[in-house]
Amino acid sequence: MGTTTTPNLSLIKPDLSEPIPNWATQNESNCDTIDAFFSYTETDYSPTWTGTGGNPSLGSGGSISGRWASLWPKLIRVEIQIDCGGAGFDAGSGVYELTTPSTMNAVMDASESAVRGFIIGTAICIDINSNSNSCTMAVRARSSTTIGGILELGATGGSTWGNSSPFSWAQDDRISLYFVYLEA
Amino acid sequence: MTVTTTTNLGLEIPDNAEIARLWADEEETEDWWKNNNDKIVEAIKAPALQTYDVIFSSLGTPHPDVGSGILEGVYRLLPNNWVQGWVFAQFGSGSNFGSSNWRVSLPFNYLNSSHVHSSLAGFGSCLGSATLRDNSSESNSQTAAIQLASTNTILLTTEQGSASRVVQDSYPFTWASDDRFHLSFLYRADV
Numbered sequence: 490m491g492t493t494t495t496p497n498l499s500l501i502k503p504d505l506s507e508p509i510p511n512w513a514t515q516n517e518s519n520c521d522t523i524d525a526f527f528s529y530t531e532t533d534y535s536p537t538w539t540g541t542g543g544n545p546s547l548g549s550g551g552s553i554s555g556r557w558a559s560l561w562p563k564l565i566r567v568e569i570q571i572d573c574g575g576a577g578f579d580a581g582s583g584v585y586e587l588t589t590p591s592t593m594n595a596v597m598d599a600s601e602s603a604v605r606g607f608i609i610g611t612a613i614c615i616d617i618n619s620n621s622n623s624c625t626m627a628v629r630a631r632s633s634t635t636i637g638g639i640l641e642l643g644a645t646g647g648s649t650w651g652n653s654s655p656f657s658w659a660q661d662d663r664i665s666l667y668f669v670y671l672e673a
Numbered sequence: 674m675t676v677t678t679t680t681n682l683g684l685e686i687p688d689n690a691e692i693a694r695l696w697a698d699e700e701e702t703e704d705w706w707k708n709n710n711d712k713i714v715e716a717i718k719a720p721a722l723q724t725y726d727v728i729f730s731s732l733g734t735p736h737p738d739v740g741s742g743i744l745e746g747v748y749r750l751l752p753n754n755w756v757q758g759w760v761f762a763q764f765g766s767g768s769n770f771g772s773s774n775w776r777v778s779l780p781f782n783y784l785n786s787s788h789v790h791s792s793l794a795g796f797g798s799c800l801g802s803a804t805l806r807d808n809s810s811e812s813n814s815q816t817a818a819i820q821l822a823s824t825n826t827i828l829l830t831t832e833q834g835s836a837s838r839v840v841q842d843s844y845p846f847t848w849a850s851d852d853r854f855h856l857s858f859l860y861r862a863d864v
Contacts, residue, residue, distance in 0.1 A: 509692065512692050513692050516686060516687070520685075520710070521679060521686075523684065524681050524684055525681075527681045527682050527752065528680070529752070531861075552791075554789045555789065556788060558861065560752075560753075560755055561752075566859065568788055569789065570789045611799055611801065611802040611818045611819075613799050613820055615796070620836055620837055620838040621833065621834055623830070623831075623838040624830075624831070624832050624838075625802075625817055625831070640833075641815070641816070643833075644832075644833050645833065655833055663796055665791075665798060665820065667798070667799050667801075667859075669859070
C-alpha cells in the first residue's frame, strides 16, 4: 500500500499496491483540493489614497469605492472609483498612490526594482470642468501593496499621476480605474 | 452508489461503490473520465472563443457604419461569468461616422453588483483599453480607455487635448476610410 503527493497542490497519487477502497477517499481529497483552488471571492474594499507630500482628503459628498474579485487562482481584478467631492476637498501633494486589497507577487512590483513596476491596468481621469484636460492613464504597480498612474507623453504636469497631473485635481473631479495583478 | 459534486467547479466525486462499478467496466471508466471531470478541467484550461455581432451606434443619428470595412467582436466566457472580449473595426468605403459619442455593444449585459457602480452621470466603470489609429497621420493615433456607457454598451475616452473626452466622428481626430480601432475589455456578465 502506498501513496505519494504532487509538489504544488499535494494531490494524492496512489501506487499499484494501494487498495481500491481507498481510492474514493483519495479522489475526493484531490477533487476538493483542486476545487478550493478555484473558489470565487468578490467583495468591496476601501482603498487608501495617499500623496507622497501630503494625503488628499475628500470634500463634501465625495467617495472612494473599491471592489475586487478572484478571477483565477492568484489572479485578482480590482476596480476603483474616486469622486473627489465638493467643498473641503484637499488635493494633497506629490505623487498619488492607492492601496491594493492584497499583496502583489514580487515579480510585478516596483519594490523589486526601482525601474520595474509593471503596467497592470487602465484609468480614466475626468476634469469635471474641462473635457480637454480629461484623459486616460496607465495603472502601474508601485510597491507590493500600492499602485499609481503613468501618463501619456506630453500630459500636463509630468508623467506620473499626482496632485497637479494630468491636471490640478479639484472639487468634483473623478477617476475610474481597474487593474489585474498576480497575488503573492 | 453515489456521485457528489464539488462546490466551485462541479467536479464529480464517486463513492466506493461507484468506483468499484466503474473499475469493473474498463470502457465505462474511460467514458466517465472523458465526459465528466476531464471535460470540466479542459474547459477551464481553454475557454472557447466565440464571435458576436457588434452593434456600433452613436448618441445621435445617423449611427456609424463601417461600410465595406470590418467590424468584428470576439469573446471568451471565463469561470463565474467573467467575459474577456475584443473588438476590431476598420472603416471602408461608404462608411458613416455617426453623430456624437460612439457606443459599442458588449456580448452580454454587465452585472452591476460585481462592479463599482457610481450613479453619477458620465462616471461608468473603466473596463478596458483601446487603440485609435488615424491611418493617414500617425501623430493623431493614440491610446484610449473603455468606459461603461449603459448595461450593454461601452464608450471610448480620449487622451488629453481633445475637446470631446469621448470618441466620436471628429474626435480625437476626424475619422476617415481605413482608420481603425481595437478594443480589449474584461467584465462580469449578467448571464
